[in-house]
Amino acid sequence: MDYTNEPDCKLPLALIVDMPELKENPFRNRIVESFSEDGMGNLSFNEFVDMFSVLSEMAPRELKAIYAFKIYDYNVDNYLCKEDLEKTLNKLTKEELTPEEVELVCEKAIEEADLDGDNKLSYTDFENMISRAPDFLSTFHIRI
Amino acid sequence: ERRERSRRRKGKAEHETSGHEGNKRERDQTRANKNEEKIESGDQLKEKEKALGVKKKKKRRKKVVETSSEPETSEDGDDEEEVNNDGEVRPELLSPEELEKLKEAVDEKKKLIQSLRGKPWPMKQKLVTLRESQLFVEKYEGALGKGKGRKLYAYKVMMTKKWMKFQRDFENFKIACIPWEMKIKEIESHFGSSVASYFIFLRWMYGINMILFSLTFGLVMVPEALMGRAYGSIPRKTVPRAEEAGAMDFAVLWDFGGYAQYSVLFYGYYNNQRAIGWFKFRMPLSYFLVGVGTVAYSYMVVIRTMARNANESGIGDDNSFNFSWKMFTSWDYLIGNPETADNKFASITTSFKEAILEEQESRKDDNIHLTRFLRVLANFLVLCCLAGSGYLIYFVVRRSQKFALDGLENHTWWERNEVNMVMSLLGMFCPMLFDVISTLENYHPRVALQWQLGRIFALFLGNLYTFIIALMDAINLKRKEEKVVKYNITMWEATLYNGTGSENSTAPPITIHPADVPRGPCWETMVGQEFVRLIISDTMTTYITLLIGDFLRAVLVRFLNHCWCWDLEAGFPSYSEFDVSGNVLGLIFNQGMIWMGAFYAPCLPALNLLRLHVSMYLQCWAVMCCNVPQERVFKASGSNNFYMAMLLVILFLSTLPAIYTIVTIPPSFDCGPFSGKNRMFDVIQETLESDFPAWFSKVFSYASNPGLVLPFILLMVLAIYYLQSTSKSYKEANVELKKKLQMVIQRLDNF
Numbered sequence: 058m059d060y061t062n063e064p065d066c067k068l069p070l071a072l073i074v075d076m077p078e079l080k081e082n083p084f085r086n087r088i089v090e091s092f093s094e095d096g097m098g099n100l101s102f103n104e105f106v107d108m109f110s111v112l113s114e115m116a117p118r119e120l121k122a123i124y125a126f127k128i129y130d131y132n133v134d135n136y137l138c139k140e141d142l143e144k145t146l147n148k149l150t151k152e153e154l155t156p157e158e159v160e161l162v163c164e165k166a167i168e169e170a171d172l173d174g175d176n177k178l179s180y181t182d183f184e185n186m187i188s189r190a191p192d193f194l195s196t197f198h199i200r201i
Numbered sequence: 202e203r204r205e206r207s208r209r210r211k212g213k214a215e216h217e218t219s220g221h222e223g224n225k226r227e228r229d230q231t232r233a234n235k236n237e238e239k240i241e242s243g244d245q246l247k248e249k250e251k252a253l254g255v256k257k258k259k260k261r262r263k264k265v266v267e268t269s270s271e272p273e274t275s276e277d278g279d280d281e282e283e284v285n286n287d288g289e290v291r292p293e294l295l296s297p298e299e300l301e302k303l304k305e306a307v308d309e310k311k312k313l314i315q316s317l318r319g320k321p322w323p324m325k326q327k328l329v330t331l332r333e334s335q336l337f338v339e340k341y342e343g344a345l346g347k348g349k350g351r352k353l354y355a356y357k358v359m360m361t362k363k364w365m366k367f368q369r370d371f372e373n374f375k376i377a378c379i380p381w382e383m384k385i386k387e388i389e390s391h392f393g394s395s396v397a398s399y400f401i402f403l404r405w406m407y408g409i410n411m412i413l414f415s416l417t418f419g420l421v422m423v424p425e426a427l428m429g430r431a432y433g434s435i436p437r438k439t440v441p442r443a444e445e446a447g448a449m450d451f452a453v454l455w456d457f458g459g460y461a462q463y464s465v466l467f468y469g470y471y472n473n474q475r476a477i478g479w480f481k482f483r484m485p486l487s488y489f490l491v492g493v494g495t496v497a498y499s500y501m502v503v504i505r506t507m508a509r510n511a512n513e514s515g516i517g518d519d520n521s522f523n524f525s526w527k528m529f530t531s532w533d534y535l536i537g538n539p540e541t542a543d544n545k546f547a548s549i550t551t552s553f554k555e556a557i558l559e560e561q562e563s564r565k566d567d568n569i570h571l572t573r574f575l576r577v578l579a580n581f582l583v584l585c586c587l588a589g590s591g592y593l594i595y596f597v598v599r600r601s602q603k604f605a606l607d608g609l610e611n612h613t614w615w616e617r618n619e620v621n622m623v624m625s626l627l628g629m630f631c632p633m634l635f636d637v638i639s640t641l642e643n644y645h646p647r648v649a650l651q652w653q654l655g656r657i658f659a660l661f662l663g664n665l666y667t668f669i670i671a672l673m674d675a676i677n678l679k680r681k682e683e684k685v686v687k688y689n690i691t692m693w694e695a696t697l698y699n700g701t702g703s704e705n706s707t708a709p710p711i712t713i714h715p716a717d718v719p720r721g722p723c724w725e726t727m728v729g730q731e732f733v734r735l736i737i738s739d740t741m742t743t744y745i746t747l748l749i750g751d752f753l754r755a756v757l758v759r760f761l762n763h764c765w766c767w768d769l770e771a772g773f774p775s776y777s778e779f780d781v782s783g784n785v786l787g788l789i790f791n792q793g794m795i796w797m798g799a800f801y802a803p804c805l806p807a808l809n810l811l812r813l814h815v816s817m818y819l820q821c822w823a824v825m826c827c828n829v830p831q832e833r834v835f836k837a838s839g840s841n842n843f844y845m846a847m848l849l850v851i852l853f854l855s856t857l858p859a860i861y862t863i864v865t866i867p868p869s870f871d872c873g874p875f876s877g878k879n880r881m882f883d884v885i886q887e888t889l890e891s892d893f894p895a896w897f898s899k900v901f902s903y904a905s906n907p908g909l910v911l912p913f914i915l916l917m918v919l920a921i922y923y924l925q926s927t928s929k930s931y932k933e934a935n936v937e938l939k940k941k942l943q944m945v946i947q948r949l950d951n952f
Contacts, residue, residue, distance in 0.1 A: 103324035
């Protein structure tokens with residue numbers, strides 16, 4: 058991979074998620090995929106910079122919320138439906154919760170945040186919920 | 202980026218020389234990347250440029266042919282063509298409305314450039330948009346200046362750009378200068394953000410102490426050392442003959458007696474000469490103002506940080522998004538260590554299970570009476586502990602006063618340093634006791650932590666104030682001694698003059714070595730010394746507990762594990778966890794003591810700076826080497842403003858005693874920069890009268906008239922009340938708007 062001769066080269070997903078900053082993150086694949094143009098996780102240099110810029114301390118809250126939504130949206134349909142939430146929860150708890158518990162948590166989460174009553178979270182619902190979260194800025198942060 | 206830039210330049214050159222084919226590729230590329238927003242603003246842009254183009258087309262016949270011959274190409278490309286082909290826009294040709302529109306366009310572009318960072322576009326798109334907007338602004342900005350003033354306008358624009366570049370470089374430099382960033386990052390990735398927040402707090406404290414140190418060092422210690430009278434020239438600057446023998450001993454110096462006492466480190470050394478040095482540096486005034494200034498600066502910084510924290514965290518309603526927040530904000534993206542990650546997974550799972558449990562069953566406390574009884578019992582025990590520790594300190598201080606009267610040499614090291622050791626030991630063991638008692642109470646961990654913090658706070662406060670009361674007793678003792686000494690000195694001077702002859706005014710001044718002159722007692726230096734000793738012993742205790750409690754424990758657990766009956770690492774005692782709240786409280790109280798004593802011992806900020814510096818390295822090493830990540834990790838973020846609030850309270854409470862002593866107690870007659878005055882703040886009066894023109898002091902005396910001050914205070918109280926009520930009404934309006942939003946969205950959906 059010769060950067061000087063072809064500056065448009067892309068790094069494969071497998072290489073990027075091996076970085077020490079991302080290695081232990083359960084969402085590492087989704088993070089890299091949501092910043093890549095082709096959706097497959099191959100990042101050019103500009104996209105790489107973009108990713109860490111959004112995840113840095115100085116990025117504004119709205120920008121972080123937009124990308125957080127993209128990251129948690131596993132099936133990329135612009136809604137956080139129940140399956141997305143279930144996948145997120147399983148990644149977070151390493152599948153230690155029983156299926157009934159997972160069901161309960163996802164239902165409660167949708168109940169809390171869903172404003173328009175369509176049983177899935179649109180970006181407005183998500184943004185409304187995350188803007189009140191006191192921890193969001195400090196946890197959604199990678200220092201490089 | 203460089204490639205893109207060179208491509209554009211090439212494109213422009215090609216275009217200008219030959220046709221527009223070279224640009225087409227670029228246009229296609231940029232077209233593909235554009236967003237709707239950009240096209241919208243581009244639309245408005247097009248209109249304005251078309252308006253310009255009308256005038257321009259008259260000049261370029263060739264261009265008219267070209268532009269009219271490609272109606273199907275995108276209008277944006279058209280614009281680019283015109284822009285790229287543009288030579289100079291003659292401002293005289295434009296009517297004022299067009300000039301206005303052009304100005305608006307330029308402003309819009311500038312705003313776009315400013316807000317580009319916050320837009321969620323892919324990087325390539327952002328870069329392209331930025332490049333275009335910058336080109337546009339460059340092209341038209343210079344042209345906006347009218348005719349004659351054009352050069353000045355262009356110059357102003359260039360200077361603004363240079364200034365912005367300088368600001369950006371300076372920001373980069375500032376960020377590169379932040380100390381200990383890599384260390385903190387390592388700790389963050391191992392232990393999570395709550396432990397790292399302690400180290401960030403420590404670094405912030407270090408910054409504040411640096412400023413305090415520079416104030417006291419630069420404006421108080423250095424002038425006196427350089428321009429004041431040298432050591433040994435006047436009595437107050439010399440070690441008395443009686444103490445001279447032991448003045449250089451290490452034990453005496455460690456206690457801050459001997460040569461350390463008679464130096465710029467303490468209040469007593471300073472001379473009360475009004476102006477020193479060749480440029481008439483007002484020493485007493487500077488001393489007073491630096492004392493006031495350090496307090497004022499600290500208030501400002503703490504309140505500003507609190508306001509900033511309050512803005513960021515917002516007015517959150519804690520329980521409405523419990524599960525959503527747990528799901529989306531509980532993973533700490535900073536974690537980079539497998540062990541910590543495992544712990545974090547485990548704690549997230551536990552927290553979910555707890556929340557589910559709470560949700561499923563209705564919390565019925567079956568033994569509610571037992572719980573209540575246990576809690577009352579626990580509080581009673583805690584009160585007993587607090588009372589006991591307060592009495593112990595009082596008793597010990599009394600004893601040390603008795604020892605002081607007997608003469609300190611007759612007592613062992615322990616008896617001499619009893620007060621400090623007792624205070625430090627209490628500060629170490631009582632929190633552990635509170636921890637044990639709190640297991641009786643059976644609270645949710647977050648609530649239990651708040652109770653624990655509150656109790657430790659009360660403990661430290663009680664100890665500090667008992668210490669101060671005991672100190673006040675010592676001060677009163679010294680003042681009584683002063684009267685006696687004054688009398689003795691007059692007697693001694695009388696005998697001196699009588700001995701050499703009975704002429705009064707024409708007798709030559711007798712040269713007596715300053716070390717032999719009888720000295721008045723100096724309560725301010727004594728207070729300063731007490732604080733310095735307290736801080737030193739506190740520091741030593743902290744470091745020793747760190748080494749023994751953390752390091753030795755870790756070493757024992759690690760190496761004795763092979764030959765021990767039970768598993769030391771899993772059971773008792775295992776490795777210690779980093780106690781964030783205890784350490785933060787220790788830091789806050791340490792700072793409180795600095796604020797209290799800095800007026801009487803200008804060396805305190807310097808000492809504290811050294812202590813914080815060493816602490817940073819020592820604790821970073823200890824945390825990485827001997828501690829394990831916490832098992833129960835819960836939200837510590839709400840505590841951020843809690844720590845600031847405690848700091849503010851401590852600041853207020855620690856400046857109270859200092860202010861009280863300044864305002865009510867007359868300064869010693871024989872030492873310090875205020876000696877000879879009735880009250881310490883008289884120096885202000887003196888300065889106003891002598892250094893400022895006459896009308897100034899008149900104005901000041903009118904301003905400090907109670908008739909003016911009282912209405913002013915009343916006005917401020919009214920302003921506070923008004924602001925409070927408006928903020929309450931804003932909060933209510935907020936809730937209303939939220940409800941309306943929900944209704945509107947539902948109604949929209951029904952369509």
